[in-house]
Amino acid sequence: MVHTGRHFLQIPGPTNVPDRVLRAIAGAVMDHRGQEFARIAAQVLENIRAVFQTKGPVVMYPSSGTGAGEAALVNTLSPGDRVLMFETGHFSQLWQQVGGKLGLQVDYVPGNWRRGASPADAQARLGADVRHAIKAVVVVHNETSSGVTSVLPEIRRVMDQIRHPALLIVDAVSSLGSIEYRHDEWQVDVTIAGSQKGLMIPPGLGFNAISEKALAANKIAKLPRAYWDWQPALKLLPEGFFPYTPAINLIYGLREALQMMREEGLENVYRRHDRHAEAARAAVRGWGLEIVCEDAREYSSSITAALLPAGHDADKLRQVILDHFDMSLGAGLGKLAGRAIRIGHLGHFNDLMLAGTLSGIEMGLRLAGVPHRDGGVAAALESLAPASKSVESVPLAR
Numbered sequence: 001m002v003h004t005g006r007h008f009l010q011i012p013g014p015t016n017v018p019d020r021v022l023r024a025i026a027g028a029v030m031d032h033r034g035q036e037f038a039r040i041a042a043q044v045l046e047n048i049r050a051v052f053q054t055k056g057p058v059v060m061y062p063s064s065g066t067g068a069g070e071a072a073l074v075n076t077l078s079p080g081d082r083v084l085m086f087e088t089g090h091f092s093q094l095w096q097q098v099g100g101k102l103g104l105q106v107d108y109v110p111g112n113w114r115r116g117a118s119p120a121d122a123q124a125r126l127g128a129d130v131r132h133a134i135k136a137v138v139v140v141h142n143e144t145s146s147g148v149t150s151v152l153p154e155i156r157r158v159m160d161q162i163r164h165p166a167l168l169i170v171d172a173v174s175s176l177g178s179i180e181y182r183h184d185e186w187q188v189d190v191t192i193a194g195s196q197k198g199l200m201i202p203p204g205l206g207f208n209a210i211s212e213k214a215l216a217a218n219k220i221a222k223l224p225r226a227y228w229d230w231q232p233a234l235k236l237l238p239e240g241f242f243p244y245t246p247a248i249n250l251i252y253g254l255r256e257a258l259q260m261m262r263e264e265g266l267e268n269v270y271r272r273h274d275r276h277a278e279a280a281r282a283a284v285r286g287w288g289l290e291i292v293c294e295d296a297r298e299y300s301s302s303i304t305a306a307l308l309p310a311g312h313d314a315d316k317l318r319q320v321i322l323d324h325f326d327m328s329l330g331a332g333l334g335k336l337a338g339r340a341i342r343i344g345h346l347g348h349f350n351d352l353m354l355a356g357t358l359s360g361i362e363m364g365l366r367l368a369g370v371p372h373r374d375g376g377v378a379a380a381l382e383s384l385a386p387a388s389k390s391v392e393s394v395p396l397a398r
């Protein structure tokens, strides 16, 4: 089928890459051991710390987010170490599996894929661990498979109250640059991130933001590591050099994306995502569908997952939408496969892109014969531009 106009890429990552960033990436490849590149890379690594809200070092790999997650574990832990994880969804399962393959002993707190990491469970598990056998707590900040954002400051508070010395390792792959994130203030020890979600660049960069405590853990950590080893990278990065060939053109793109975020202001970036997420939820409720996230305090601002009525295949709906409107939505993953659609509203995004996205879904629901109420899009538009506010917000002529 021939499609005209622009493809709508509304999966929760990889996300739409701004033209400015694409143009930056198209720059000529340069010598990664030369002074010009070193200057660019050092500046990018300095500037990206603001997005993590950290004053500490950030290591950058030519990898996807999964690689950055493996790096976080192998640099801080030893074979047989106990690690506490929470079953929030597909991505928590990823870390459980990676941990197991690396020879860690994973305590996996069961969950229903509709809630975030539970502070009460953290309290019970860590409180019972009086000998401090648990060496790290791993939390997926924004669970991209369900649209649930764990309340990290509460997990931190529990760890502080109990005075448990475990490291706090956080997967911020789909929250960094879209949902408020504070590496230093929340005393996160390693933050795992990737390039292709809130950071608005294509896949291919993985990041670790590293605390002093994580650096100390690194000195005694015995898991084997070579490519992922922080130490050679930490020695070279301040000068803008790498122990491997960096993803040069993605770093050009990252430089431009960071500039765009600076122009908008990080607080405004967060508020924009909050606002779009609220409108997306208004649409889902308007259609009479169920939001996967069960607790309003844990609603994600970067992705909304909606359950289809029982007996209706979410993948068929996504196919109808792709065929008719050239829009890609996120598939339900794992336990939610075939049952949910995931609407990505993160990164390079605005009101009309959201309105177009939701319109495509509403038309798709009709064409696919999925029972729903009309009026989801109307509810979203009302959320974005409330009629009651029109007199205040629109300046009168003269």
Ligand SMILES: *Cc1c(COP(=O)(O)O)cnc(C)c1O
Pocket: 013, 064, 065, 066, 067, 091, 140, 142, 143, 144, 171, 172, 173, 174, 194, 203
């Ligand atoms: C996308 C994602 C990952 C995996 O990152 P890749 O870049 O696909 O390796 C991990 N965790 C979360 C929360 C994600 O959204």
